[in-house]
Amino acid sequence: MTRPLYRPDAVDRRIINALQEGFPLSPRPFAEAGRRLGLGEDELIERLENLRRRGAITRFGPFFDAAAMGGAFCLCAMAVPQERFEAVAAQVNARPEVAHNYARAHALNMWFVLATEKPAQIEATARAIEAETGLAVLRFPKEQEFYIGFRVSA
Amino acid sequence: MSIDTIDRRIVEATQAGLPLTAAPYAEVAAQIGLEEGELLERLAALQTRGVIRRIGIAPNHYALGMVANGMTVWDVDDARASRLGAAVGALDFVSHCYLRPRARPLWPYNLFAMVHGTNRDEVEQKRAEIAELLGAACRRSDILYSTRILKKTGLRLGRDGGS
Numbered sequence: 416m417t418r419p420l421y422r423p424d425a426v427d428r429r430i431i432n433a434l435q436e437g438f439p440l441s442p443r444p445f446a447e448a449g450r451r452l453g454l455g456e457d458e459l460i461e462r463l464e465n466l467r468r469r470g471a472i473t474r475f476g477p478f479f480d481a482a483a484m485g486g487a488f489c490l491c492a493m494a495v496p497q498e499r500f501e502a503v504a505a506q507v508n509a510r511p512e513v514a515h516n517y518a519r520a521h522a523l524n525m526w527f528v529l530a531t532e533k534p535a536q537i538e539a540t541a542r543a544i545e546a547e548t549g550l551a552v553l554r555f556p557k558e559q560e561f562y563i564g565f566r567v568s569a
Numbered sequence: 570m571s572i573d574t575i576d577r578r579i580v581e582a583t584q585a586g587l588p589l590t591a592a593p594y595a596e597v598a599a600q601i602g603l604e605e606g607e608l609l610e611r612l613a614a615l616q617t618r619g620v621i622r623r624i625g626i627a628p629n630h631y632a633l634g635m636v637a638n639g640m641t642v643w644d645v646d647d648a649r650a651s652r653l654g655a656a657v658g659a660l661d662f663v664s665h666c667y668l669r670p671r672a673r674p675l676w677p678y679n680l681f682a683m684v685h686g687t688n689r690d691e692v693e694q695k696r697a698e699i700a701e702l703l704g705a706a707c708r709r710s711d712i713l714y715s716t717r718i719l720k721k722t723g724l725r726l727g728r729d730g731g732s
Contacts, residue, residue, distance in 0.1 A: 421632050421633065423633065430626075431626065431628050431633070434625045434626050435623065435625045435626055435627075435628070436623035436624065436625045437623070437624070437625065438624040438625045440594070440609050440612050440613050440616075440624070441594075441609070442592055442594065442595065442605060442609075443591060443592060444593065444594070445589075445591060446591070456591060457591075460589050460590070460591065463589050463626070464589050466626075467589070469632065470629055470632040471628065471629055471632045471633055472626045472627060472628055472629060473627045473628075473629045474585075474586050474626070474627040475586050475587060475589070475625070475626045476583050476584075476585075476586040476587040477583050477584075477587070477612065477615075477616075477621045477623075477624045478621065478622045478623050478624070478625075478627070479580055479584060479620060479621055479622070480620055480621070480622045483618065483619045483620040484572050484580070484620055485572075490667075490669065490681075492676075504719045507719075507720075508719060508720040513720060514720075514721075514722055515718070515719075515720055515721040515722065516718075516719035516720040516721075517715045517717070517718055518715065518716045518717040518718075518719055519640065519713040519714060519715050519716060520713060520714045520716055521711070521713045522675075523675070523676070523713075525719070526640070526713070527719075527720070553672050553676065555669040555670060555672070555676075555681075556669065556670065557667045557668070557669055558667070558668045558669060558670065559651060559654060559667065559668040560665075560666070560667050560668075561654050561655050561657065561658025561659070561666040561667070
């Protein structure tokens with residue numbers, strides 16, 4: 416996942432900060448969002464295309480809550496022996512329920528998120544990973560979320 | 570809560586993103602055989618119900634120079650965790666903030682806050698700001714730096730409803 420560094424200019428930064436939520440639900444949403452940002456419809460679309468092409472934004476559109484659709488997310492962690500790390504990473508990543516997976520510097524050195532359409536699949540997947548790897552999968556389901564978003568300095 | 574088959578088609582058609590064209594909803598509606606007006610109404614209803622959390626962009630912290638990120642974790646007094654979690658979540662350098670169950674004895678932490686910075690010194694400074702905000706309500710803390718992204722994909726719904 417290495418991408419060339421992109422240095423957004425002041426306009427890009429305004430777009431990144433303003434458009435993390437609240438994109439209009441209307442027939443010409445870029446025109447409407449652009450008016451708020453002081454940008455024309457075409458310019459906003461071009462800038463978003465450029466930001467996406469440069470890898471500065473990973474996705475643009477609606478973000479769905481799996482839980483609200485009857486599904487579930489769960490953060491999980493494992494303590495993987497260093498000599499088995501690559502093999503276990505391959506086993507974990509091979510499962511489509513694993514949305515992302517990070518190596519972290521800690522005794523619990525592998526942290527991944529399970530995303531499934533039904534809550535029971537979280538438990539089933541975690542147990543399947545435990546059976547396949549022989550390692551404990553600690554489950555950290557969210558109890559409360561505080562979402563504000565992320566801001567780049569303007 | 571669950572969604573009907575038309576909503577499911579909407580999720581499938583938009584979960585990878587909206588087209589960057591002047592009339593993106595008309596384009597999506599045509600793809601799945603809906604009128605644009607019905608698509609907009611359904612999207613608004615999904616947002617009201619919380620099935621859609623937000624509509625917008627997901628910034629790539631790494632590509633924007635925020636190459637250091639630390640998952641800060643805190644053992645916060647349960648009675649005050651909810652109020653303090655909201656205060657931590659409101660900090661502009663925190664992208665995700667959650668209360669989660671502890672897994673004692675290995676894991677005493679209940680508050681998780683993802684902190685981003687251009688380097689580790691900056692992340693450590695921000696961690697100190699959180700520590701100050703939490704004050705005596707926090708018994709201990711740690712920070713876990715990511716050393717590698719092993720996998721990263723968005724939510725993907727299967728066509729069969731995931732049975």
